[in-house]
Amino acid sequence: xxxxxxxxxxxxxxxxxxxxxxxxxxxxxxxxxxxxxxxxxxxxxxxxxxxxxxxxxxxxxxxxxxxxxxxxxxxxxxxxxxxxxxxxxxxxxxxxxxxxxxxxxxxxxxxxxxxxxxxxxxxxxxxxxxxxxxxxxxxxxxxxxxxxxxxxxxxxxxxxxxxxxxxxxxxxxxxxxxxxxxxxxxxxxxxxxxxxxxxxxxxxxxxxxxxxxxxxxxxxxxxxxxxxxxxxxxxxxxxxxxxxxxxxxxxxxxxxxxxxxxxxxxxxxxxxxxxxxxxxxxxxxxxxxxxxxxxxxxxxxxxxxxxxxxxxxxxxxxxxxxxxxxxxxxxxxxxxxxxxxxxxxxxxxxxxxxxxxxxxxxxxxxxxxxxxxxxxxxxxxxxxxxxxxxxxxxxxxxxxxxxxxxxxxxxxxxxxxxxxxxxxxxxxxxxxxxxxxxxxxxxxxxxxxxxxxxxxxxxxxxxxxxxxxxxxxxxxxxxxxxxx
Numbered sequence: 001x002x003x004x005x006x007x008x009x010x011x012x013x014x015x016x017x018x019x020x021x022x023x024x025x026x027x028x029x030x031x032x033x034x035x036x037x038x039x040x041x042x043x044x045x046x047x048x049x050x051x052x053x054x055x056x057x058x059x060x061x062x063x064x065x066x067x068x069x070x071x072x073x074x075x076x077x078x079x080x081x082x083x084x085x086x087x088x089x090x091x092x093x094x095x096x097x098x099x100x101x102x103x104x105x106x107x108x109x110x111x112x113x114x115x116x117x118x119x120x121x122x123x124x125x126x127x128x129x130x131x132x133x134x135x136x137x138x139x140x141x142x143x144x145x146x147x148x149x150x151x152x153x154x155x156x157x158x159x160x161x162x163x164x165x166x167x168x169x170x171x172x173x174x175x176x177x178x179x180x181x182x183x184x185x186x187x188x189x190x191x192x193x194x195x196x197x198x199x200x201x202x203x204x205x206x207x208x209x210x211x212x213x214x215x216x217x218x219x220x221x222x223x224x225x226x227x228x229x230x231x232x233x234x235x236x237x238x239x240x241x242x243x244x245x246x247x248x249x250x251x252x253x254x255x256x257x258x259x260x261x262x263x264x265x266x267x268x269x270x271x272x273x274x275x276x277x278x279x280x281x282x283x284x285x286x287x288x289x290x291x292x293x294x295x296x297x298x299x300x301x302x303x304x305x306x307x308x309x310x311x312x313x314x315x316x317x318x319x320x321x322x323x324x325x326x327x328x329x330x331x332x333x334x335x336x337x338x339x340x341x342x343x344x345x346x347x348x349x350x351x352x353x354x355x356x357x358x359x360x361x362x363x364x365x366x367x368x369x370x371x372x373x374x375x376x377x378x379x380x381x382x383x384x385x386x387x388x389x390x391x392x393x394x395x396x397x398x399x400x401x402x403x404x405x406x407x408x409x410x411x412x413x414x415x416x417x418x419x420x421x422x423x424x425x426x427x428x429x430x431x432x433x434x435x436x437x438x439x440x441x442x443x444x445x446x447x448x449x450x451x452x453x454x455x456x457x458x459x460x461x462x463x464x465x466x467x468x469x470x471x472x473x474x475x476x477x478x479x480x481x482x483x484x
Contacts (some may be wrong), residue, residue: 017073019047021065030135036060039107041132049128051114104148107132112155112184117176120226122183123368129187130369146197152188153204156181164207167214175215175223179230182208186233190369193241194409196451202241205234216264229265232258232274233370239277240372243284244411246454251281268305269326272298273371276334283341284455292341298334302326331361333373336381343388355385376408380416387419392427396420414447414456421463425470434471438480441467445483460484 022032029047033040036057045051046061053061058069065072099106111132115125129152133145156162160178161170169178185208192201212234215227235258242251255278262270275298282291309325339354362378383398402408402416421437421444441463448456461484471477 015047015050015073017071018061021067021072022047025065032064033135035064037101039132040135041107041111041128044131045128049124104132104144105151108148108152108184109155112152112180115180117174117180120176120179120222122179122226122230125180125183126187126368127366129184130366133187133191146192146195149188149192149197150200150204153185153192153201156185157204157207162207162211164210167211169211169214175219178211178215179223179226182212182230186230186237187369189237190372193237194411196410198241198244198452202238202245205237209234209238216261225265228261229267229270232261232265232267232270235261236270236273236277236370236372239281243281244451244453244455246458249285252278252285255281268301269330272301272305272326272330272334275301276337277372279337279341283337283344288341288344292338292345295334295338295341299338302331302334306331327365327367327371328361328363329365329367329371329373332358332363332378333371335361336373336378340381340384340388343385348389351385351389355382358382374405374407376402376405376412376416379405380412380419383416383419383423387423387426390426392423393429395423396427399423410447410451411453411456414444414451414453415459417441417444417447418456418459418463422466425463425466432470434467434474434477437467438476441480442483457484 022029027035029040029043033043036043038057042051046053052058052074058074061072062069108129111128112125115128133149156178160173160181161168162178162182186205189201189205192198192204209231212227212231216224216231218224219227235254239251239254239258242254255274258277259271259274262268262274275294279291279294279298282288282294305326335354335358339351339358342354343351358378358381362375379398379401383395383402386392386394386398399416399420402413408416417440421441424432424437424440441460444463445457445460448460464480464484467477467480
């Protein structure tokens with residue numbers, strides 16, 4: 001209990017001395033983590049959240065930086081003489097450390113369980129979970145990582161009893177317990193969606209929604225707002241997943257609900273993302289004009305908020321506290337989608353200007369995982385703009401670049417393969433390469449099958465139809481029908 005109290009009391013106290021010591025030695029968080037045999041997230045928490053290391057790790061920090069614990073910013077009343085740590089205690093710490101290095105579930109749950117109940121900044125918790133999942137220094141194999149994500153996604157269901165059939169509030173489970181476990185579970189579901197676990201992610205996140213809805217309507221005001229924030233995140237994910245499950249009307253409905261709860265949470269960020277997701281839902285359902293309208297509304301909201309950020313005036317909505325400035329990546333995300341929908345509707349100059357803005361505002365900053373934009377998504381939209389404007393070689397070049405982007409999702413990669421085929425068939429600047437199209441189409445359709453994505457499969461069927469029209473007498477093309 002005393003240890004938990006120390007952790008809670010220290011939360012939120014940034015250790016500037018520890019940060020300065022690391023920067024003087026030109027070490028990254030990951031390099032310090034590797035030296036001490038811990039995760040990058042652990043070092044981040046020591047520096048940014050005020051967490052207190054185990055005595056063994058404190059001694060190692062002091063040795064690494066050539067400083068005392070006090071010189072590194074650790075409160076004297078909570079420190080021990082690191083030189084007096086006995087060998088048995090070090091061996092015990094090493095044993096625990098070895099286990100955690102081999103068990104991602106332990107590391108993730110330690111982050112969630114140690115997160116203070118009175119700290120409502122659940123996006124900070126989500127960042128810590130994301131950092132742990134993205135920490136390459138721990139060398140977690142893919143199977144263990146997938147199992148850990150599934151475990152984290154199901155904690156609100158298995159431990160707290162949340163159900164898709166209705167709101168559940170178990171005795172002894174506080175609102176804060178529900179909120180923090182749902183916050184972590186949402187991150188896990190987004191990671192599952194980026195792999196090949198679309199159905200699992202959809203089933204898990206669907207079970208959070210009834211209880212969060214009840215909280216958003218009847219909990220005390222602070223928890224009510226946080227529940228609305230998490231609900232908006234859930235519906236963003238549901239909309240994205242629904243498109244793959246061939247339920248385009250539901251995808252639109254989910255995006256609209258994300259906007260509603262984003263507004264209740266007084267979050268311009270979530271409202272903008274909801275409109276961007278709504279535009280994509282219309283686009284993949286072949287509703288070009290509504291897609292453009294939603295994207296333009298997202299742009300209007302984005303630029304309105306951006307003017308407030310530039311003027312450094314606090315932006316207050318519905319009597320709620322001001323939000324942080326929008327991440328730069330959100331601008332790129334909105335402009336990239338807008339460029340695609342403008343090009344699809346024949347607005348060439350507008351599309352090229354929006355695409356330029358999407359590239360100019362792109363950044364690699366750390367953002368919440370539900371800001372669903374990355375280098376592969378930017379290049380995909382770049383390719384689509386070129387395709388819709390009839391610049392087919394430029395489209396092929398962009399789609400091909402995605403193969404070399406290590407952070408691409410399986411979904412974007414499969415889409416890029418099918419899009420290459422469509423661009424090659426459409427080009428009129430030379431002879432079309434049938435065998436090249438066949439090879440890329442097969443890779444794309446196999447990717448769609450692995451994802452169990454009806455959306456990707458529909459795109460593959462459309463490309464197959466286009467190949468049949470381009471080469472009506474070719475047996476090789478006709479034989480592709482067995483894949484679908």
